[in-house]
Amino acid sequence: MRAMSQGNPFEGMPFFGDLLKMLGSQGPVQWDGARQLALSIATGGESEPNVDPLERVKYEQLARVADLQVAQATGLSTSTTGRSVTVAPVTRSQWALTTLDAYRPLVEKMATALHPPTATGEEVVNPADDPSVDPTEAWLSQIMGLLSPMLLGMTTGSLVGHLATRSFGLFDLPIPRPPSDDLLVVAANVDGFAKDWSMDGDDLRLWVCLHQITHHAVLGLPHVRARLDELLGDYAAAFESDPDALGTKLAELDLDPTGSDPMASFQELMGDPEVVLGATRSARQVEILPWLEALVSVTEGYVDHVMDRIGQGLVGSYSQITEAVRRRRVEASAQDRFVERLLGLEMTQAHFDRGTAFVEGVVERAGEEGLERLWASAALLPTPNEVDAPGLWLARIDL
Numbered sequence: 001m002r003a004m005s006q007g008n009p010f011e012g013m014p015f016f017g018d019l020l021k022m023l024g025s026q027g028p029v030q031w032d033g034a035r036q037l038a039l040s041i042a043t044g045g046e047s048e049p050n051v052d053p054l055e056r057v058k059y060e061q062l063a064r065v066a067d068l069q070v071a072q073a074t075g076l077s078t079s080t081t082g083r084s085v086t087v088a089p090v091t092r093s094q095w096a097l098t099t100l101d102a103y104r105p106l107v108e109k110m111a112t113a114l115h116p117p118t119a120t121g122e123e124v125v126n127p128a129d130d131p132s133v134d135p136t137e138a139w140l141s142q143i144m145g146l147l148s149p150m151l152l153g154m155t156t157g158s159l160v161g162h163l164a165t166r167s168f169g170l171f172d173l174p175i176p177r178p179p180s181d182d183l184l185v186v187a188a189n190v191d192g193f194a195k196d197w198s199m200d201g202d203d204l205r206l207w208v209c210l211h212q213i214t215h216h217a218v219l220g221l222p223h224v225r226a227r228l229d230e231l232l233g234d235y236a237a238a239f240e241s242d243p244d245a246l247g248t249k250l251a252e253l254d255l256d257p258t259g260s261d262p263m264a265s266f267q268e269l270m271g272d273p274e275v276v277l278g279a280t281r282s283a284r285q286v287e288i289l290p291w292l293e294a295l296v297s298v299t300e301g302y303v304d305h306v307m308d309r310i311g312q313g314l315v316g317s318y319s320q321i322t323e324a325v326r327r328r329r330v331e332a333s334a335q336d337r338f339v340e341r342l343l344g345l346e347m348t349q350a351h352f353d354r355g356t357a358f359v360e361g362v363v364e365r366a367g368e369e370g371l372e373r374l375w376a377s378a379a380l381l382p383t384p385n386e387v388d389a390p391g392l393w394l395a396r397i398d399l
Contacts, residue, residue, distance in 0.1 A: 029111050030153030031104070037154055038100055041161025042092040051089045051187050058205060059185065063087035066209035069310045070217055075372055078213055080179045080220040087169075087209050089187035096164040098184060100156070102177045106343065107156050109236040114152075159342070165189070168208050171215035172329075173345055174296050175232065176225045183212050197324050203317045207325070210310060214303045223378040224299075231292040235344040238284040285344070290384040292344050293351060298387055300347070301355025302374065305363075326352070354387060361390030373397060 067085050071078050078085050090098075163172070169185040170177050185208055194204045219225055304326075311318040330349045340346045362371050373380060386393035 029104075029107055029156065031100075032153075034100060034153040034157035034160075035097065037157030038096040038161040038164065039093050041158060042096040042164035048091045048093055048188075051091060055089045055187050058202065059087045059089050059187075059209065062202070062206045062209045063183075063213070065314075066206060066213050069314060070210065070213045070306065073306050073310050074214070074217055076217040076221070076375065078217045078220075079181050080216075081181045083181055085181045085183060085213055085216065087183045087185055087212060089190075090184045092164040092186055092188060095167065095184055095186050096160050099160050099163065099170075102170075102175065103156065103160065106175075106232055106236045107152065109233055110239055110342075111152050113237050113239045114241045155342075168193075169212040171212055171219065173340070173343070173347075174215065174219065174228070174299055175343070175345070176219045176228055179220070179225075181216075183216055185209075185212065193324075193328075197320075199321060199324070200317055203315050204321055206315050207307075207311065207318065207321045210307055210315075211303065214306050215299075218299055218302065218375060221375055224295075224375060224381075227378060227381060228292075228295060231288060231295065232343060235285055235288045235292060238282045238288065240280045240282045289344055294382060294384040294387045296345060296347070297351045297355035298358055298374070298382055299355070300352055301357070301359040302371075304352070304356060305359045305371075358382065358387050358390050358393075362394065365391060366394055370394060 063086060064084075066087075067078050070076075164186065166189055167186055168190055170183055190204060190208055191201065193199070194201045219228065307322070311322065315321065329347070330352065359371065362374070374382075380397050382390075382393045386396065
């Protein structure tokens with residue numbers, strides 16, 4: 001058996017061979033490329049102005065109001081470090097770089113699952129030595145393996161760059177961030193949304209502060225953070241590699257008898273992260289997904305409930321803002337859906353409705369006092385079946 005290096009498809013092509021060595025030198029993900037692409041997309045390739053100091057003052061004042069209201073309404077601590085929460089407006093590029101760092105552990109778990117490292121000194125069978133393997137397919141498979149760090153890095157950079165152009169803050173996707181009481185909001189996105197919908201800018205800023213701090217209070221609870229980190233990490237680490245995924249799907253396009261637009265079909269195909277990265281959903285992921293969806297749905301339902309309790313009497317145009325924002329979150333772009341599918345967080349209206357129904361069911365049966373027990377401990381987090389039957393959850397926690 002020859003080592004993989006002896007079957008290098010770029011042997012005799014020094015430029016490409018050296019390029020691949022450089023790409024592979026950063027580990028399972030090419031992070032330099034990810035950062036460059038994320039910044040390019042986030043800024044549109046243009047320099048960004050610094051955030052106006054007056055914006056910082058506005059958010060600082062509104063955050064103090066929001067922090068007090070959320071703490072009173074939830075009974076939860078809004079601090080993870082022992083000091084007061086701050087909400088700081090930042091540029092899109094600052095948000096993108098922070099988000100890349102936050103998502104890095106998940107992406108690297110995915111990379112390791114798709115291309116497990118070879119033990120030192122272990123020989124790898126060269127597919128070219130197996131007469132049952134088509135030589136062209138074997139060659140393409142090797143190329144995809146060698147290009148994987150770059151593909152995964154560029155995919156991640158593209159996703160985060162597009163998210164930076166529309167996200168309001170850190171928790172538009174409910175992914176725990178490294179413990180900190182410094183919450184970031186993208187000032188340009190908030191301001192642009194207010195102008196597009198003819199909203200009062202300060203009302204929307206306060207709404208965003210409430211939304212971010214409520215998420216922070218829930219996801220900052222150690223047992224909630226640990227459980228969500230566990231589910232997201234297990235999901236990312238459970239992908240299975242299918243290097244033939246792209247070739248198979250392209251062949252299916254050629255054989256499509258429906259006469260559909262080939263370019264539209266190709267664009268839809270390339271919007272599937274599993275195809276682009278040669279990843280397939282595993283049986284283990286199918287087991288994890290109901291638990292992940294249950295926790296995320298309940299979190300979002302709870303945040304919406306708290307927002308409605310606080311916002312109606314605090315934000316003058318609360319109803320208008322809430323209707324626009326909630327419509328926006330389920331009318332996500334292709335880029336948003338791409339990252340949601342990649343992380344197991346594909347949020348549809350049904351997911352939000354499910355969480356809302358659970359929270360309303362608990363309040364109807366046990367009042368706000370019953371709902372306060374939701375986040376008391378890891379043992380009290382609802383199971384997937386209990387999310388659909390809040391009475392079962394109440395019965396269990398009262399035993």
